[in-house]
Amino acid sequence: MAHLESRKHISPDSGFPVTLHPAFNPKIKNHVPPEPLREPFVPDKDRASFADPEKKALFSVARRVDLTESLGTLLENVQLSQLNEQQLDELALLVAERGVLFFRNQDLTTEQQVKLFEHYGVLDKHPAQKDQRHVIIRGSTENHREIGKYTPWPSGEWHADTSFEINPPSYSMLRMEEHPPVGGDTAWASTSNVSQYGLYDALSDAMKRFVDGLHAVHTSRYQYDTILDLWGVGPNRPPIDTHHPAVRTHPVTGLKALNVNTGFVAGFAELNKTESDKLLDFFAYHLHSADDHYVRWKWEVGSVAMWDNRCSVHRVIPGQYKQPRRGIRTTVFGEKPFLDPQSESRNQRLEREQKQQESESATDSKAGTGVADVAA
Numbered sequence: 001m002a003h004l005e006s007r008k009h010i011s012p013d014s015g016f017p018v019t020l021h022p023a024f025n026p027k028i029k030n031h032v033p034p035e036p037l038r039e040p041f042v043p044d045k046d047r048a049s050f051a052d053p054e055k056k057a058l059f060s061v062a063r064r065v066d067l068t069e070s071l072g073t074l075l076e077n078v079q080l081s082q083l084n085e086q087q088l089d090e091l092a093l094l095v096a097e098r099g100v101l102f103f104r105n106q107d108l109t110t111e112q113q114v115k116l117f118e119h120y121g122v123l124d125k126h127p128a129q130k131d132q133r134h135v136i137i138r139g140s141t142e143n144h145r146e147i148g149k150y151t152p153w154p155s156g157e158w159h160a161d162t163s164f165e166i167n168p169p170s171y172s173m174l175r176m177e178e179h180p181p182v183g184g185d186t187a188w189a190s191t192s193n194v195s196q197y198g199l200y201d202a203l204s205d206a207m208k209r210f211v212d213g214l215h216a217v218h219t220s221r222y223q224y225d226t227i228l229d230l231w232g233v234g235p236n237r238p239p240i241d242t243h244h245p246a247v248r249t250h251p252v253t254g255l256k257a258l259n260v261n262t263g264f265v266a267g268f269a270e271l272n273k274t275e276s277d278k279l280l281d282f283f284a285y286h287l288h289s290a291d292d293h294y295v296r297w298k299w300e301v302g303s304v305a306m307w308d309n310r311c312s313v314h315r316v317i318p319g320q321y322k323q324p325r326r327g328i329r330t331t332v333f334g335e336k337p338f339l340d341p342q343s344e345s346r347n348q349r350l351e352r353e354q355k356q357q358e359s360e361s362a363t364d365s366k367a368g369t370g371v372a373d374v375a376a
């Protein structure tokens with residue numbers, strides 16, 4: 001709050017700025033990002049594609065406790081620092097299938113976390129990140145409803161990490177080094193996974209077809225303005241607006257996932273402004289009423305979460321705690337989001353497989369009758 005210089009420049013009765021006009025805040029106007037925009041690239045094949053589907057190496061040590069039907073699994077009896085490459089591949093596959101994995105009492109150091117995450121690809125550098133290899137996450141004790149009057153980025157909202165990038169992150173890992181005894185939880189919601197249907201399958205078929213044809217405008221513009229003012233740090237790169245498919249195909253599970261979040265999506269490229277605003281309103285409701293696709297995690301020092309940004313969204317629950325909260329996050333770049341028109345949602349896949357099974361068992365029983373006739 002103390003850093004919100006805009007408050008001095010906006011009259012309380014002048015209405016809310018949709019975007020912050022540079023003249024309101026000289027910090028925004030005067031900032032020259034030191035780095036250019038990032039170039040698109042094709043990352044190496046996802047490590048999860050190399051995993052044993054049964055994950056025998058991982059489950060030879062780890063005990064699995066699913067926290068909800070939809071997403072979120074606690075892995076017990078395992079130290080991330082001890083996993084070999086085969087187990088790390090299986091870990092990635094389990095993350096892709098369950099959205100987010102949790103661990104307690106980990107002995108992982110920052111160095112080890114960075115090294116572990118390099119197994120999954122090229123490490124991301126957050127626009128506000130000083131260290132090339134990790135970013136420090138502190139949580140939020142701001143009244144995010146109140147600061148929304150003065151600054152455009154909804155910082156407490158649902159998001160997939162830096163989803164505005166041309167190559168948005170695939171996997172993220174957050175390890176907590178300092179944490180208050182209560183407050184500062186993080187929540188995840190499933191946009192699609194193999195365990196239970198997520199936010200994409202929760203749409204009607206007609207809505208699915210409509211959204212399949214749209215591109216969501218993921219922007220860093222709001223965050224750019226806000227972090228300059230609220231966090232007092234200069235973003236490394238200029239703001240970017242990227243049109244990503246509103247529904248994307250997960251490269252490992254092959255499933256369609258909703259690719260809309262309220263933290264970074266400003267609208268839909270194919271729609272008029274009013275249509276776009278109303279649809280975004282609907283998705284805000286869809287995300288915030290997703291209790292059946294939701295898990296909330298209470299952190300302790302030494303807790304770790306690893307999630308897949310392509311099939312889940314998350315948000316920190318704002319609070320008023322006084323003790324420090326400090327986590328180390330590592331993230332790797334994923335593929336440029338794509339929609340394979342042949343891909344299915346999780347429920348569509350189940351229905352197809354069920355029909356296939358039914359027709360196979362019908363054929364079998366016919367064949368069976370034939371054999372019985374002969375035998376008789």
Ligand SMILES: [Fe+2]
Nearest residue numbers: 159160161314
């Ligand atoms: Fe995040």
